Amino acid sequence: MTARRAVRLGVAGRVAHDGLGGRVISLAVIPADAGTHGRGRGAAGRWVPGQARDDGVGGGVISLAVIPANAGTQGCGRGAAGRWVPGQARDDGVGRRSAEHGFTLVEVMVSLLIFGMIAAAGVAILSFSVKAQIATGTKLDDLGALTRTMSILSADLGQAALRGTRDESGAPLPAFVGESGSDVAPMLRLVRGGWTNIDGAARSSTQKVAYRVADGALQRIAYPMVDGAPPLPPAMLLPNVRQVRLRYRLGGAWSDRWDGVQGVPLPEAMELSVQRTDGLVYRQLFLVGSGYAPPAREVQNEAP
DSSP states (O other), X not given: OOSSSOOOOOOTTEEEEOSSTTOEEEEEEEOGGGOOTTOSBOGGGOBOTTOEEEOSSTTXXXXXXXXXXXXXXXXXXXXXXXXXXXXOOOOOSSSOOOSOOOOOXXXXXXXXXXXXXXXXXXXXXXXXXXXXXXXXXXXXXXXHHHHHHHHHHHHHHHTBOSOOEEOTTOOEEOSEEEOSBTTSSSSEXXXXXXXXXXXXOSSOSOEEEEEEEETTEEEEEEOSSSBSOOOOOOEEEESSEEEEEEEEEETTEEESOBOSTTSOXXXXXXXXXXXXXXXXXXXXXXXXXXXOOOOXXXXXXXXX
């Protein structure tokens, strides 16, 4: 060979190292009568695959094929009659690992760790979003209930009527009765006008209503008839109520109770203070009987 280092020849079908960067030389003895077609001296004075020379010993021909160690599993291999031919190859066992290999245990564990961290972060974000949505919905529902309660109270008090009533036993009651707060049930009872009669039922346009606090909620009780009728089932207006305080105003003075004995059927205004279970206190002022004016006292002119 023209290689600058000595190469130890092996037997047919064997493999040897040439010591030149891990290359492998495949040696095969080819009978003389096999023909020399396609074999000969290559460029630069060295023997290349598919070319041959006479060895001078029994007319045999030695075919040399220099195969790089990293050539993989394609390019050279064992051909017919036990010789090595170009285009086919085998792994020499000392080359590089094939590119078609699996993951190591360390790579799998690192991948699982990263995936677990991403999944945990996603679950935390989703849980926070759900909790925030629930808290926001609860707060909005509570504000809506508070707004409806104030609207209903404003409508009832603003349309308070000068109409006395009777209870179920037939005892007469004043047109407007108010207590100091939720310690007494009902804490407020009045007759209001403007009850819409959409279905044309045989009833009055006035309605008796009452308010109380029961089971931690502010409730409104309506009556189908003004006199002597039992109440309808209560309607809950505002939940989570701890305590309610009421005050009534007449002539610039406030009082904690109103029963009409002052000689005036209705107060001028009413103050409502609602304390919730979370400690918040809401205060609202309402006009009673809009357009109502106490009857003027008649003044008798004395003769001179």
